[in-house]
Each structure stands twice: as C-alpha cells, then as structure tokens.
Amino acid sequence: MVRIAVVDRDSCDPKKCGQECIKYCPVNRSGKVVWLDEATGKAVISEKLCIGCGICVHKCPFGAITITNLPDELEGECVHRYFPGGFKLYRLPAPRRGQIVGVMGRNALGKTTIARILAGELAPNLCREGGAPQAEVVKSFRGTELQTYFSELYGRRLRAVHKIQYIELIPMYLRGRVGEIAERAKIPRELMDRLGLSKLADRDVSQLSGGELQKLAVAAALAKDADVYIFDEPATHLDVVERIRVAEVIREKTAGKYAVVVEHDLTV
Ligand code: SF4
Ligand code: SF4
Incomplete structure (x- = not known):
C-alpha cells in the first residue's frame, strides 16, 4: 500500500x-x-x-x-493527472452499447474528468508529463472494451454528446427564448412536451430556473444524433417526479447507444 x-x-x-x-x-x-x-x-x-x-x-x-x-x-493503471502532485484518476468505467453505465461518487473523485475523457474532450495523459499520444491511450487499454471504445472514438467512428455538469453556465453561451433555442437545437416537440418545456417557449433563457435549464440541457443533448450520450449530473435541481421523467426519457432515447450517467447518488 x-x-x-x-x-x-x-x-x-x-x-x-x-x-x-x-x-x-x-x-x-x-x-x-x-x-x-x-x-x-x-x-x-x-x-x-x-x-x-x-x-x-x-x-x-x-x-x-x-x-x-x-x-x-x-x-x-493511472489514466490521468492534471498536474504533478495533484489527484490521479485510476482506471475508467467501460461504456457498453445498449446499456446505461452509471458512475457514482462524492465530489472531487474525478467523475467529471471521466465524463470528459469518455466524451473525447479531454485526452488522458496516462499520468505522464507531456501527455500521451492517442495510439498509446488505446494501447494502454488493450484486451478490454475500452480499447475498442477509444479506437472508435479517436477514429471518429463514434460521435459523442456531453451534457455538462454546470448548467448555470448555459445562459452565458446561449441567448434567446426557449422556443428559438429548441428550434436551433432541433429538439422534437414531443420531447419538449414530455419534459414540460413547451410551456416555456416564450421565456428568455436567462429567466429559467436551475431545473428548467437542466431539462433544456438534457433535451438538447438527446436531440443530437450521436452514438455516445454522456450526462453529467442530470438530476441536479430536479424534484423526484422530474428526476424519474428525465431518467425515463434518457433510457428511451439512448436505447441501442452508448450512455453514461454521472451522479452523486442513486437519484436517477
Ligand atoms: S508532504 Fe505532508 S504527508 Fe508528505 S511528508 Fe510532508 S507533511 Fe507528511
Ligand atoms: S492552502 Fe494548504 S496546501 Fe495550499 S499552500 Fe496553504 S497550507 Fe499548503
């Protein structure tokens, strides 16, 4: 030890x-x-x-x-480290096509780092200063499902969508009314209805509550045509009924795809 x-x-x-x-x-x-x-x-x-x-x-x-x-x-088996002396992330959960993989744990355990690596947004450096080439990352997982996953992700044969954790940042990047944003993001009317977003169509995004922003972010992610769907804390700001509704929609819309849900606890 x-x-x-x-x-x-x-x-x-x-x-x-x-x-x-x-x-x-x-x-x-x-x-x-x-x-x-x-x-x-x-x-x-x-x-x-x-x-x-x-x-x-x-x-x-x-x-x-x-x-x-x-x-x-x-x-x-060190996968990533942001800086010398900082925390190290060991191992990764393997996404599986047709299944929802849950990643649970308290804050500061590296859950968002896992989400960003699996989405292809953060290149794991294998805890080496100077980083590691993608080919070596793929090789480091040889013999596991992650080898195939990263090989396809880095070869652009998988398209990943990542619903970020900090939905409060959305109004900084998105302007306009909910209806306009939904149209630009091509969110289907049926999805808007199921998540209770249609009635907010005329409201400016800056006026949305945390829960409303959360549902809009989930809907926008699900509206994208992707192979991998990663949701970082999709239950935050939602009450129990809304959490169940969001969980049902995620399960239904990601059927047959790779899906990863990162959460604090078993709320989803
Ligand atoms: S860095 Fe902290 S834990 Fe390590 S030897 Fe020094 S005082 Fe002890
Ligand atoms: S905040 Fe803590 S870790 Fe940072 S320099 Fe001060 S004593 Fe050291």
Missing part, C-alpha cells in the same frame, strides 16, 4: 495561508517535497519523497490536502 498526499488545487490558496504544508513538513528540509508551482502558484507534493505522515493534512487551514492509500497494483 502506497500513502500519497494529494493537493486539491481548487482549495489551495497560498496567498491566504501561512504555507503551513511547506513549513511543517518534516522531510521538506531540501524544499523538494512540498513547494509552490511557478505556473499555478499552488502547492505541489512529490509523491516519490512524501512519506505520507499526514502532518500537512492537519496543518493546512483550507483542508486542501488529503492522504490517499493506494494499492500497489493500481500504480500501472
């Missing part, structure tokens, strides 16, 4: 703390165990030199560091 100290870059704020992780690390006398990255200004921890004592975890005022116990056998 390997103990690794991992920095959550979003929580780390060296300008507002006393850089306790650097100050109190017992093995940092050389300054090579914990340091501030020049490019990002955030703390970085060397996984080779860190002994996993956990002192920095307790000293960091923002709770930005966690200790992860990692079985040795996973070491060769």
Whole structure:
C-alpha cells in the first residue's frame, strides 16, 4: 500500500495561508517535497519523497490536502493527472452499447474528468508529463472494451454528446427564448412536451430556473444524433417526479447507444 498526499488545487490558496504544508513538513528540509508551482502558484507534493505522515493534512487551514492509500497494483493503471502532485484518476468505467453505465461518487473523485475523457474532450495523459499520444491511450487499454471504445472514438467512428455538469453556465453561451433555442437545437416537440418545456417557449433563457435549464440541457443533448450520450449530473435541481421523467426519457432515447450517467447518488 502506497500513502500519497494529494493537493486539491481548487482549495489551495497560498496567498491566504501561512504555507503551513511547506513549513511543517518534516522531510521538506531540501524544499523538494512540498513547494509552490511557478505556473499555478499552488502547492505541489512529490509523491516519490512524501512519506505520507499526514502532518500537512492537519496543518493546512483550507483542508486542501488529503492522504490517499493506494494499492500497489493500481500504480500501472493511472489514466490521468492534471498536474504533478495533484489527484490521479485510476482506471475508467467501460461504456457498453445498449446499456446505461452509471458512475457514482462524492465530489472531487474525478467523475467529471471521466465524463470528459469518455466524451473525447479531454485526452488522458496516462499520468505522464507531456501527455500521451492517442495510439498509446488505446494501447494502454488493450484486451478490454475500452480499447475498442477509444479506437472508435479517436477514429471518429463514434460521435459523442456531453451534457455538462454546470448548467448555470448555459445562459452565458446561449441567448434567446426557449422556443428559438429548441428550434436551433432541433429538439422534437414531443420531447419538449414530455419534459414540460413547451410551456416555456416564450421565456428568455436567462429567466429559467436551475431545473428548467437542466431539462433544456438534457433535451438538447438527446436531440443530437450521436452514438455516445454522456450526462453529467442530470438530476441536479430536479424534484423526484422530474428526476424519474428525465431518467425515463434518457433510457428511451439512448436505447441501442452508448450512455453514461454521472451522479452523486442513486437519484436517477
Ligand atoms: S496546501 Fe494548504 S497550507 Fe499548503 S499552500 Fe495550499 S492552502 Fe496553504
Ligand atoms: S504527508 Fe507528511 S511528508 Fe508528505 S508532504 Fe505532508 S507533511 Fe510532508
């Protein structure tokens, strides 16, 4: 078992703390165990030199560091890492044609990273600085369903659609009334009716609630002609009845396709 100290870059704020992780690390006398990255200004921890004592975890005022116990056998299966000392994503769920694959877990476990990789938006770097060519990514999954999946995705034989997690961003990119947006996105009337969106046709997108934006985003994704449908947290802002309705529509419209649903819990 390997103990690794991992920095959550979003929580780390060296300008507002006393850089306790650097100050109190017992093995940092050389300054090579914990340091501030020049490019990002955030703390970085060397996984080779860190002994996993956990002192920095307790000293960091923002709770930005966690200790992860990692079985040795996973070491060769690292799929992606955003930056040195950051969290590592090990393994990937394999999408299956004709099935809905669920990815569940609490925040900051890499669910959105998984969604972006499976959608082909983020190239997995196999945890190597400088990244990895697509051919090597495909090879790294040899003998598994993911080898075929990535081979087809990178060969443009699969078209993927990704319903993003942060639907609050939609009004920043889309302007106009719901009816106009639905027309541009070619959302079928039947889908608009089933998701209760038809009655909002005259409303400006900036006036929609979180739940209404969520349903519009799901409908727009389902209206696209694709082979792979990826939904990142499609139940957020929806009540129980709407969640069931959205789940039914997703199941029905993605029949025979690849579908992946990322969620916090078993709400969908
Ligand atoms: S990890 Fe914590 S203690 Fe270290 S620089 Fe970031 S916020 Fe400060
Ligand atoms: S876990 Fe211990 S050795 Fe590793 S960086 Fe934190 S204080 Fe240093």
